[in-house]
Amino acid sequence: MAGIEGSPGSSMHGVTGREPVHAFSVASPIVPTDTTAKFDLPVDSEHKAKKFKLFSFANPHMRTFHLSWISFFTCFVSTFAAAPLVPIIRDNLNLTKSDIGNAGVASVSGSIFSRLVMGAVCDLLGPRYGCAFLVMLSAPTVFCMSLVSSAGGYVAVRFMIGFSLATFVSCQYWMSTMFNSKIIGTVNGTAAGWGNMGGGATQLIMPVLYDIIKKTGSTPFTAWRIAFFIPGWLHIIMGILVMTLGQDLPDGNRSALQKKGNVAKDQFGKVLWYAVTNYRTWIFALLYGYSMGVELSTDNVIAEYFYDRFDLKLHLAGIIAATFGMANLLARPFGGFASDYSARYFGMRGRLWTLWILQTLGGVFCLLLGRADSLPLAVAFMIIFSIGAQAACGATFGVIPFVSRRSLGIISGLAGAGGNFGSGLTQLLFFSTSKYTTEEGLEYMGIMIICCTLPVMLVHFPQWGSMFLPPNNKASEEHYYTSEYTEEEVQKGMHHNSLKFAENSRSERGNRIASAPTPPSATPNYV
């Protein structure tokens, strides 16, 4: 193949095979350190950090990480803040089950579109402004919740608050300007998981706030309205912190971002075409709808479920519901780690099996949760369900970087949209009508998870095989990634990055090749 500089494997010069698999840092020979830069962390030539130091707040890299994930966390808190208070709100606004279900669907639908817009905003204004704008402009929508007096108003406000989930995009984009691409996968995965925890934390926070406010003398129907002020204030505080403490790039603020023009290098139409015509994109969009999607749906219904079915007090139902979302702290990174670990021995096949096992496990325990008659069993099944679903989210993004190099951003975005779409769909089907009780809804959701995870068996990479089929020995990684470029583009040499990626991705063959363990560059500038 024309264009490969040097013999295959020469780009792995310096790699000893003893680097850690799961990247919290990338060692010097692979990415050279810029020794002239005076940052807290070792940086590369673009001054992006090569190391991920979790408990540091040093400017700018780790500070960006913390500002970013906490903003995303705050938006999750406000999007799902109504869920644990539904037993009170439904009496105040005289809601029917359809109203409650529709509001749940609305809360996750808005961000399907806002995430796409956020990508463009990050390109135009940068992720710092993108994040701050979204967080501070959605603060009024959170305050609006206290004005709601009808079912229609309730659905509308939850829809508007749901737009704020687009902070996911600004979070991932911002981190890709601050962290080297070799460790960006871990960084983004941790941030995404910790942000998602907000859906769990809110189930704990809101009932406690409601109780405290009631104790100061408010009637129940006023107390829940006042409780919504706290997430609203969090939005304002985070927005101000992002504006004052954050910076766009390691070296300072904006305008240089325009010069970089990272996004404009390729043609959007082409990139979209290769994303849309790759069947694996759609399979992963469906799969993510039944890992992330069911996580969001469950965030919306679980507190009310425990309150009604087991006759628990509001704050106790909230505590139990919180453990569901809080499992994200470890479960999502665990899924990514399990994917990487299985790839060490079994390559891409291992990743696909890991994903299938985790997600099906989640489905089975969701089914059992619906069937559980006693409280301890229900809690136990719920916890295993949460670990399965959230680890599957992490494992999904262990495979997606390999689906395409050229269109990775759009594919990640489509998968993310699939997540929200799946959530809206399951809530509409199973939790919006009186046709099914909530426990029946959970059973059917479990069955749907198991069925919709089966398509992962159809994902086949010619060079790595699939869950049941072996690879085609004549296929190569280079061929797979170069097939995303036309002849003229190959002539122009546009495919060089993909070639480099292809070489690195040979580790996905598993133990058959003495592989370079450093994971190839993962998530891109915008998701």
Add this chain to the structure above:
Amino acid sequence: MATNACLVVSLWISCLLATSHATTFSSLQRTIILTASPQAGQVLKAGEDNITLTWSLNTTFPSGTDSYKDVTVELCYAPISQKDRGWRKTVDELAKDKTCQHNIVKKPYTSSNTTFTWTVRKDVPGATYFVRAYALDSAGREVAFGQTTDAHKTANLFEVEAIIGRHVSLDIASACFSAFSILSLLGFFFMDKRKGKPSK
């Protein structure tokens, strides 16, 4: 083998006995006459209006009322307010029944006329209601009942208009914080732009 079978059978019988301990609504006799002041279709305001209740024993029923110790009076949802709201569902087994969720009063049982006036609480949701009284024995289990409506729960229903819970002060606070959010965002944005211009 025979002992195993005996064990299983005795377990099964004790299970049956256990479940038959659960009180069901259909097993209760309507021995109490209960009247409430609201007319059919009347709308009461939560936090303001009163309901006056009167109950007594229906003397046509033979005695067996020695077990009655207390009377508890509850506000219960009419079928129209239970529609599409599974959390207010009527179930025969009283421990699981969610029809009556608002307790009005609990008083010791006397066979003569008892009256009570209740101000509709502020946390009562807006819905259509009737009133039901349960006679409880010394163990707190329901043994008889009386209600202001008929067996189909269609007659003599009244409505409660709940408080909304909104206050002018909350509305103003919402508006102020929202304005603060937008203005500070714009403020920081333009400050940044002005700072950025000379250096870039």
